[in-house]
Amino acid sequence: MKKIFTVLVFVFSASLSFAQISFKDDTLHTATYQNEFEVVGYTKFQKTVATDTDFVWVRTVNTLPSGWSSAVCDVELCRTSTTDSADFVLGSNRMVGDFSFHFYPSNNKGKGSMTVVVYSKANRKNSTTIVVFAEIWGLGIASVQNSPYVFFPSPANEVLNVNGISDKDLQVRITDVVGNIVNESVLNSNDASINISNLSAGTYFVRFSDGDILRTQKIIKQ
Known part of the structure; x- marks a missing residue:
């Protein structure tokens, strides 16, 4: 009986160690011209355990030129530009969900970036990070x-x-x-x-x- 219990504990521990989450891309590069309303980076958020359903994302870095703003769309909602953290659910019937990262240059050229961390509510050590870079180019000599x-x-x-x-x-x-x-x-x-x-x-x-x-x-x- 003791040996069986030991094996069960080992199997359970091993399953936890593989309960991982990740972004399909850990870095995104986006670019457009200053007359465009926004520039967007797209990726997939994925998990390996169906029962891990409740997550939190946190925007830890938001470095933007003057006049810019940015926002995050998670698998549930597109959040406001002032939202730096939000909960979301990826149900047990889904293993992958869409994330997008939006930069609004307001006709200002330059370079910006944001870093977003996602972690599981069940285990904060189960986390993943993505860095998104944006570059807005000027329009050139003529209109x-x-x-x-x-x-x-x-x-x-x-x-x-x-x-x-x-x-x-x-x-x-x-x-x-x-x-x-x-x-x-x-x-x-x-x-x-x-x-x-x-x-x-x-x-x-x-x-x-x-x-x-x-x-x-x-x-x-x-």
Whole structure:
């Protein structure tokens, strides 16, 4: 009987040691231009034990340039920019939930970051941390409203075209919503299209410059 009890204690202790939580990404990098309303980083929160359902997140670092604000959306709610901590539930029938981290630049360029820690109410040592960086770029020399270039169609499927190219090469960079560069091209009047068939469906930002104009345009990939 004593040996059986010892084995049961060992099994129970081992199961606790593997009751872990984590973010799919421990670091996110996001970027956009100062005329955009917000820039957002997305990730998944995941757990290994179904019965571990009650959690707390805490924003331990919130370093922002003047004029910026930020907010956290957990698996239940999008919180206000002044909320630095909140409880949330990931029910026993769910092992994964969505988190997103929002920066609002209010038309101010610069760099900011936030750090968020999540821990289990059942065991505070069972915790995970994510750091999210945001960078907001300036708009360049000319007004974004006066650009002669237009990328189309949007939504696009396989090919993205551009109107307005004349005698200047157009430097193009496409990024996803978290700031990852997914395509870089140089376009001219003889080659005014980009093959985007390899991109996943979603929202992207096209940044383009001819040396005098720097602009960004949002596109949708189907």
